[in-house]
Amino acid sequence: MIKSQTTAIQALMLEQLIVQDTNNIVSDMGGEKVILSINNGKYYNLGLMGSQIWVLIKEPVTITNVIDALLQEFEVAREVCEEQVLSFLSHLLEERLIYIKE
Numbered sequence: 001m002i003k004s005q006t007t008a009i010q011a012l013m014l015e016q017l018i019v020q021d022t023n024n025i026v027s028d029m030g031g032e033k034v035i036l037s038i039n040n041g042k043y044y045n046l047g048l049m050g051s052q053i054w055v056l057i058k059e060p061v062t063i064t065n066v067i068d069a070l071l072q073e074f075e076v077a078r079e080v081c082e083e084q085v086l087s088f089l090s091h092l093l094e095e096r097l098i099y100i101k102e
Contacts, residue, residue, distance in 0.1 A: 014067070014082070017101035018089060019060040024097060026054070039096050049074075050088060060101040063089065 025036040033051040035044045046054055052073070056066045066089075067081050074081075092098045 013086065014064045015062050017060040017062055018057055018066075018093075018098050019101050020054065020057050021097055021099055035097060037095065037097060042095070044095070044097065049084075053085065053088060057098060 023038045025038065027034045031051065032048055033046045033054045035046065037044070052070065053066060056069055063085065067078070067085050070081055070085065071078060089098065
Protein backbone atom coordinates (compact mmCIF):
# COMPACT_ATOMS: atom_id res chain seq x y z
CA MET A 1 0.00 0.00 0.00
CA ILE A 2 1.35 3.43 -0.84
CA LYS A 3 1.86 6.03 1.88
CA SER A 4 -1.04 8.28 0.82
CA GLN A 5 -3.48 5.35 1.02
CA THR A 6 -2.21 4.45 4.49
CA THR A 7 -2.62 8.05 5.62
CA ALA A 8 -6.18 8.17 4.25
CA ILE A 9 -7.11 4.96 6.07
CA GLN A 10 -5.62 6.27 9.32
CA ALA A 11 -7.50 9.55 8.92
CA LEU A 12 -10.75 7.66 8.44
CA MET A 13 -10.08 5.59 11.53
CA LEU A 14 -9.18 8.69 13.51
CA GLU A 15 -12.59 10.19 12.78
CA GLN A 16 -14.56 7.19 14.02
CA LEU A 17 -16.63 7.60 17.16
CA ILE A 18 -15.72 5.23 19.96
CA VAL A 19 -17.28 4.70 23.37
CA GLN A 20 -16.96 2.46 26.42
CA ASP A 21 -19.06 -0.69 26.50
CA THR A 22 -21.23 -0.32 29.59
CA ASN A 23 -21.26 -4.09 30.25
CA ASN A 24 -18.14 -3.80 32.41
CA ILE A 25 -17.47 -3.25 36.08
CA VAL A 26 -14.87 -0.50 36.52
CA SER A 27 -12.97 0.34 39.70
CA ASP A 28 -10.38 2.99 40.49
CA MET A 29 -7.30 1.53 42.17
CA GLY A 30 -4.57 4.02 42.98
CA GLY A 31 -5.50 6.33 40.12
CA GLU A 32 -5.65 3.52 37.57
CA LYS A 33 -8.78 1.92 36.17
CA VAL A 34 -9.32 -1.81 36.60
CA ILE A 35 -12.07 -3.38 34.52
CA LEU A 36 -13.92 -6.65 34.89
CA SER A 37 -15.51 -7.61 31.59
CA ILE A 38 -18.91 -9.18 32.14
CA ASN A 39 -18.74 -10.61 28.59
CA ASN A 40 -15.53 -12.60 28.98
CA GLY A 41 -14.86 -12.72 32.73
CA LYS A 42 -11.40 -11.15 32.42
CA TYR A 43 -9.80 -8.38 34.46
CA TYR A 44 -7.86 -5.55 32.80
CA ASN A 45 -5.57 -3.00 34.46
CA LEU A 46 -5.46 -0.03 32.10
CA GLY A 47 -2.44 1.71 33.64
CA LEU A 48 -2.15 5.46 33.98
CA MET A 49 -2.41 6.43 30.30
CA GLY A 50 -5.07 3.84 29.55
CA SER A 51 -7.09 5.14 32.47
CA GLN A 52 -6.90 8.65 31.01
CA ILE A 53 -8.17 7.33 27.70
CA TRP A 54 -10.95 5.38 29.45
CA VAL A 55 -12.25 8.57 31.07
CA LEU A 56 -12.13 10.39 27.72
CA ILE A 57 -14.26 7.75 25.99
CA LYS A 58 -17.08 7.66 28.54
CA GLU A 59 -19.27 9.40 25.96
CA PRO A 60 -18.94 8.86 22.18
CA VAL A 61 -15.88 10.76 20.96
CA THR A 62 -13.66 10.70 17.89
CA ILE A 63 -10.25 9.14 18.21
CA THR A 64 -8.80 12.45 17.02
CA ASN A 65 -10.39 14.23 20.00
CA VAL A 66 -8.90 11.66 22.37
CA ILE A 67 -5.45 12.23 20.86
CA ASP A 68 -5.86 16.02 21.00
CA ALA A 69 -6.79 15.84 24.70
CA LEU A 70 -3.76 13.67 25.48
CA LEU A 71 -1.44 15.98 23.56
CA GLN A 72 -2.56 18.87 25.77
CA GLU A 73 -1.55 16.94 28.90
CA PHE A 74 1.59 15.09 27.79
CA GLU A 75 4.70 16.02 25.86
CA VAL A 76 4.77 13.52 23.03
CA ALA A 77 4.98 13.72 19.25
CA ARG A 78 1.56 13.53 17.57
CA GLU A 79 2.61 10.57 15.40
CA VAL A 80 3.75 8.61 18.45
CA CYS A 81 0.55 9.46 20.33
CA GLU A 82 -1.63 8.42 17.38
CA GLU A 83 0.20 5.11 17.00
CA GLN A 84 -0.02 4.32 20.72
CA VAL A 85 -3.67 5.34 21.04
CA LEU A 86 -4.74 3.38 17.94
CA SER A 87 -2.88 0.32 19.21
CA PHE A 88 -4.44 0.60 22.68
CA LEU A 89 -7.96 1.17 21.33
CA SER A 90 -7.58 -1.74 18.91
CA HIS A 91 -6.80 -3.99 21.86
CA LEU A 92 -9.83 -2.69 23.81
CA LEU A 93 -11.99 -3.26 20.73
CA GLU A 94 -10.72 -6.84 20.31
CA GLU A 95 -11.54 -7.50 23.97
CA ARG A 96 -15.02 -5.93 23.49
CA LEU A 97 -14.42 -3.29 26.16
CA ILE A 98 -15.29 -0.51 23.70
CA TYR A 99 -17.18 -0.27 20.45
CA ILE A 100 -17.36 1.91 17.37
CA LYS A 101 -20.47 4.08 17.40
CA GLU A 102 -22.31 4.11 14.08
